[in-house]
Amino acid sequence: MANPQGDRAAPVPDAVHRRRWLILTVLMFSLLIVVLDNSILNVALKTIATPPPHGLGASQSQLEWAVNSYTLVFAGVLFTAGVLGDRIGRRKALVFGMALFGLGSLLAAFADTPAQLVAFRALMGFGGAFVMPATLAVLINVFDRAEQPRAIGIWVGSVGVAIAAGPITGGLLLAHFWWGSVFLINIPVVLTGLAAMLLIIPESRDPAPGRLDPLGVVLSVVGLVLLVYGIIKGGQIADFTDPWVLASIAAGLCVLALFVLHEKRSSHPAMEVSYFRNPAFTAAIAAVSLVFFALMGVTFFSVFYLQSVRGLTPFESGLLLLPLAITQLFFAPQARRVVERYGARAVCTVSMVAVAVPLAGFGFMDEHTPIWQLELLYFVMGSGMAFSMPPVTTSIMQTLPREKAGSGSAINNTFRQVGGALGVAVLGSVLSATYRSAVHDELAVLPARLRHAAGESIEATLAIAGRMGPAGRTLVEPAKDAYVHAMHVTAFGAAAVALAGAGIVAVFLPGRTAPVEGTAPAAKEPVTAGESGDQVGR
Structure with missing residues (x-):
């Protein structure tokens, strides 16, 4: 595969090279808070639904849009934010995004109505859309090509840690403070991150961006x-x-x-469509989309399995996600070594199968399955993610010229975000429809006006059963059985999607390649952090 960066890329300047790992720490810090906040909110939804003063009295629809307004704005603006970062400077985009994210967090913490919370979450999504692509673009511009796979592995690992740390952090905060603390905790982190960005991160941009589109x-x-x-x-x-x-x-x-x-x-x-003519680039994009389609859908149903079926608290269910985070934290930075030995195609194919197997494993779990089996599934799933995401992300970023790192990162993250949204929507719909069908006959004991509402979800069924007192207890076990059945159907669907991703990378990703000693063709002269923009040489 021809590499547009090529060996003509000038080395990263010494002043930046010496600080590259410190810069990566700041980038991880920035990414962590954006990803963590999205998962931390899920824990607080039930509290926000309670009437004032303990919550906002939000309806189910308002709660969904408190989550979805962030996703909608984030995904819609993500590509444009990456392109603008290439043009105006990635550090400027990062600082702007973090500041806006912090402002949205502050306003959300003190929202008086559900409508305000939805609006402020959208503002946070707008800021987050500038942060995520800028972190990966800066990474590409401060690390030499040989070190990029390791750095990207650490970057990917930090995402996994944030996803798992959110429920744990949220559970601890809600045990001691009001619901707004899940947003207010962002403020000191944002202020520290902004100071570190201005002092440590060098500026970089596309030196010849051309006219705006x-x-x-x-x-x-x-x-x-x-x-x-x-x-x-x-x-x-x-x-x-x-x-x-x-x-x-x-x-x-x-x-x-x-x-x-x-x-x-x-x-x-704004985007070179010709990038997609490269089979490796397109395959990597498809793999990212399909893996997050499957992963986000399973994350969605596993939360209700743990809390509604198994009866665990949000904090306890968050702790069970630790194997998913720990494996990515430790294994993702090591993925490059395995790829160097066996090739990206073999490693990504095997690791994506390793993601599919535990997804299918959820199809055999029930209310009494030992917790250690669940932890084993999360361990295997996290390991598969750790060894698949860094190589495909590296494939995407190293296919593009370095001066287009922002738009390349935005393409990667846009497809991941859309894939995740599709996973929650499609697999969530499969889960809901299967559950409603499985529990339909059991709800015949309810008045007609309550049947439809009770069949919406296991939470709705259990809530209505709870209000009925002793008479409602007969609905509890059938509801759990119906949900477990729906989870099985959804899990097998998610596993099939992950296997489809494995098939794509098996066919189109490059195999094991020897290091290139000569020069590779380059469509454009690449740019380094030192050659672009107002580098900070502290």
Whole structure:
């Protein structure tokens, strides 16, 4: 595979090279808070649903949009944020995003109504969209090519840690403070991160960005927002045949098709569509999307399995995710060594199968399955993620010229975000529909006005059963059995998606390649941190 960065890339300047691991620590710090906050909110949803003064009295729909408003804005703006980072400077984009994320967190902590919380979460998503692509783009510009796989492995590992640490942190905060503390905890972290960014991170940008592509930017934002909105709404109402859902998804796909056509014809495109002609690049993008489709869908149903079926607290269920985090923390930085020995194709194929196997393993669990078996599944799943995500992310980033690192990172993260949103929506709909069908006959004992509401989810069934007193106890075990059955169906579907990803990388990713000694062809002269922008040489 020809490498657009190539060996013509000038080495990273000594002043930056000496601080590269400190810079990576700051980048991880920035990424950690953005990813952690998304998972920490899930723990607080039940508290936010309680009436004031303990909560906001949010309805189920308002709670869903408190989560989804972040995802919608984040995914819609992500690509544009990466492109702007290449143009105005990645450190500027990082500082802007962190500051906006901090402001949104402060406002969300003191929101008075559910509507305000939804709006402030959207503001946080806007800020987060500038942070995530900038962290990976800066990483590519401060590490030499030979060290990039290891650095990307650490970057990927920090994402896994954040996903697992969120529920644990949220459980601890809610045990001692009010619900707003899950947002207020971000403020000291953001302030510390901003100071570290200004002092430590060097500036870098595309030295020849060309003219801005305003039409391309508008088309990408509108297309992604419409697509993600349709996906979220379809999952929310568990009906992808709803006219509004179909119209939103279709309109989003049409606008994105116009975006691709415009980019192909533009003399100054925001995104080089030609990147997708490289099979390795396209395969890596597909692998990221499919893995997060499966992973986010399973994360969604496993929370209810642990809390509603097994009766664990949010804090206890968060602790059970530790193997998922620890494996990524320790194994992801080591993935490059395995890839050097066996090749990206073999490593990614085997590791994605290792993700699929524990997903299928959920299809054999029930209410009384020993916890150690669950922990084993999380360990294998985390290991598979740790050895698959760094190589595919490296493949994506090293396929592109270094001066396009921001847009490349945004492409990677956009497909991951859309894949995750699809996973929650599609697999969540499968879970909901299967549960409703399985529990339907058992709900015949309820008044007609309560049957539909009780069949929406296991939480709704158990809540209504609880209000019925002793008479409602007959619904508890059937509801748990119905949910376990629905989880089995959903788990096998998720495993099939992960196996599809394994098949794609097995065919299209490059195998084991020897280090290149000569020069590789380069479409453009690459840029290093020292050659671009106002480098900070402290």
